[in-house]
Amino acid sequence: MSFRRRVKRIFFQQFLDAVSKLTNLQETKIKAQKENDSILEQAAMQEQKLLLSSVSSNPIAALYSKLPADNFGRSYLDALIFDGSGSPGANASQTQILARKLSGLISKSIERRKKILSDGGPRFVGLRNYFELLGKTDSDFWKVLWQTIFWTATNVFFHFLIGLCLALMLNKRFRGNTVYRLLIMVPWAVPSFVAAFSWRFMFNYPDGLINGILRVAGFNAINFLGNPGLMLPTCILINVWAGVPFMMITLLGGLQNISEDMYEAAKIDGANTWQKFLNITLPCLKPVASIAVLLGVIWTFNMFNIIYLVTLGNEAIEKDIFVTFAYKSFRTHGDYGGAAAYAVIILSILLSFASRYSSLLEREERKGRT
Amino acid sequence: MFNLNSGRWWFHPILIVYSLFSVFPFLWILSASFQAKEVISSDQMSIIPGAITFQNYIDVFSKTPFPKWFLNSILVSTAATVIGLFIAATAAFGFSQFRFPGRKTGLYLFLCVQMFPGAVLLLPLFRLLSWFGLLDNYLGLVIAYCTISLPFCVWMLKGFFDTIPKAIIEAASIDGLTHFQTFYKIVLPLSLPGIAVTGFFSFITAWNEFMFANTFLFDSDKMTLAVGLKTFLSEKQSFWELLSPGSVIVTLPILLFFLVAQKWLISGLTSGAVKE
Incomplete structure (x- = not known):
């Protein structure tokens, strides 16, 4: 050839x-x-x-x-x-x-x-993507922002409250202590997508477990995950379930590091349990607690798997929290510019939160020293 | 158990209720995985199975690409852990042992990057991977996972390396070891437990990840577990009889390892990261 x-x-x-x-x-x-x-x-x-x-x-x-x-x-x-x-x-x-x-x-x-x-x-469009997000009256931005703040604040509040109560109890010595701690840690070890699936299974409409209980109690079945008003509280319940173990473990670690001597000294001085808690436990716990809360805020703010997988397929719910919203606008509308603008806004909120938080901590520390 | 004199008897009811709440969702799906399809999808299901069947497990292994997904997940998570650990360990060694301009800034940058939500990184990573032709490719996904787990690994490992006494490192340099020899002959063996803990957490991160895997892989044979199991859920129908055994198989090994090694994992987590 x-x-x-x-x-x-x-x-x-x-x-x-x-x-x-x-x-x-x-x-x-x-x-x-x-x-x-x-x-x-x-x-x-x-x-x-x-x-x-x-x-x-x-x-x-x-x-x-x-x-x-x-x-x-x-x-x-x-x-x-x-x-x-x-x-x-x-x-x-x-x-x-x-x-x-x-x-x-x-x-x-x-x-x-x-x-x-x-x-x-x-093309370079200046700030047009941002104006489109923030400025338009029909924009979902403010609604999503409000929901994100509500989501993060409620979650971290319950994580901390429940985690602290459990840690205070488990810090005492009594029989069964280790068993309880292991059982309460289970949600931490369950992969978050499996957690989302199993809760979705329990909230299934119309014949999941929870609706079955409602029916036995004489109520009508409720479509928890398909109802825009109930979706967020349901997801909060699930995320509280998933997030408490980490908070509890961290706080328990902090509690165990507080030396017994201080409590004994307080006892000699005649302090009651409440005073001991307020004046010894809380201040000593503060460094650990503040790191745990900071991490909790960041993780909750970014929590994607639970919200996305629990509400997956419910077209009624388009507006949820920032992270899933940005993802959806990128994925189903192919809106690169809009998604990028969202990404930058998410990042700046987190960064400003973190820097405000760390400067607050430093100031507290300085005050403590002088 | 209920020692009424200790004044702590009221702990038990609270802790029992909360423990049940913690364990219940997994128990429920565990119990569903052993029950017949008709029972699961009706409201007749109860936590203690009436009749145990292994049909769901047989189905999920023989009728779906589940085994393939499982292997994919193991492959991707292992690769991401090994590559990520190697890069992170060398970086952490540098940050821990040397003082150089930009050290503090670098560490803070890592901390900031750790706060990056995955959704922020999704878009640039997508563009980058598409430029390099790495979309729908395991290597692309592994690189993406390394970028998210790296900051955490660097901080954890730096914490462990910091606990190695300075005198040992100095002795090594007097004996004529180069920096790299010091790293793999002294620092690595001494902090092996720390590396194992970091590796475990980085493995779990990759194992649990959904968003990237769902975006960067298209082929249904290449899916990882999280994405693959999601395909059993759809708007019209959910295949709980396949989803429940799948979820159990995904969770059990990790759960058991967690419970067995929990003391060690927690002490590793607190001595490494939180101390700094």
Whole structure:
């Protein structure tokens, strides 16, 4: 075989490979469009673009795309491609249609490139994405912000309150102490997605466990997870369940580090239990407690698995907390700019919280020293 | 057990109720996994199974890609842990043993990065992985997991390395060990328990992760457990008879390990991270 024919054959093979890959991608894209999954769609499109840009340097494809459909040369080429040895054989006419599509795509991609070049590609829009989030009256931003704050504050409050009570009890010596501690730690060890599934199972409508209990008690079944008003409290219950063990363990560690001498000294001075708690336990617990609360706030603010998986499939609930909202706006609406603006807002809230918090702690410490 | 004289008898009812609350959701799904499909999806189910069947377990292994997902999860989590630990250990060694300009800033940066919500990183990571052609690829997911677990690992390991007495390191350098030799001949063996604890937590992070896995993988054969099990839930129908044995298999090994090693894990967590 002459060198030129060999090169030609290689180009043919590449061209046909590209055609079959493009078909697969096209199928994926259509499937993704049907399922409203914009990420997959975007990925398929990007993959297609890459392929097209690589194939557009293929001389066969370039030649092919330039020929008008009724050109003799083109029909000759068609015949060459689909009867030649490089053909995938079976479905010649389908491949032909695809090849036509490909040529169309190539010319389109060239046009798009030109347009992008003249347009400047992804453009700098200043603060427009932020204005769209914050400024529009129908924007969900403020509602989501309020729900996020409510979610975080309630969760951390209950984590701390329940965790502290349990830690105070378990810090005393009595029989069964270790067993209780192990049992209470179980939610920490259960993966959060499994936790979401099992709670979802219990809250299942209409015949989950909790609705069964309600029915026995003479109430009507309630769709806890499908009702926008009940969804957030339900998720808070689940997240409190999941978050208490960590808080309890951390606080228990802090309590065990407080030296017994102080309590004895207080006892000699005639302090009662409440005074001991207020003047010894709480101040000594403060360093550990503040770190635990800071971590709790960050983790709760970012809690994704529980909210997303518990409410998954309930179309009624579009607006939940920041993290899931940003994710949904990215994933189902393909809104890169909006999601990025959300991301920056989330980050700045967390950073400002953390820095305010740490400076507060430092000031407290200085006050304590002087 | 109920020693009325101690004045603490009222602890027991509270703790019993709370322990039940803690354990119940898992017990419920454990019990569901042993009951027939018809029973689970009706309101006839009770916590103590009337008739035990292993059909759900057989189904989830033979009729669904669950075994594949399980292997995927193990592969991805292990790779993320090993790669992440290696990078984090070397970084933590540097931060712990050397004083250099930018050290404090670097440590604070790690702390800030740890606060980054996954949703913030999702978008840039997606773009980056798509540039490098790593979407729908385990390597891409492993890299993504390393970025989220790295800050935590660096801080934990730095805490452990700090507890190694300075004198040992100095002795090593007098004996003519290079920095890297000091690292893997002295520092690593001495802080092996700490590395194990850090590795366990980083493994759990990857094992539990859902958002990245759901975004960066497209192929249903490549899914990890969290994403795969989610496919048993849909708007119209939920396959609890498949979801419950799946959840139990995912949870049991971790739960047992947690309960057995809890003392060790907790002391590791507090001596490493919280002390600093």
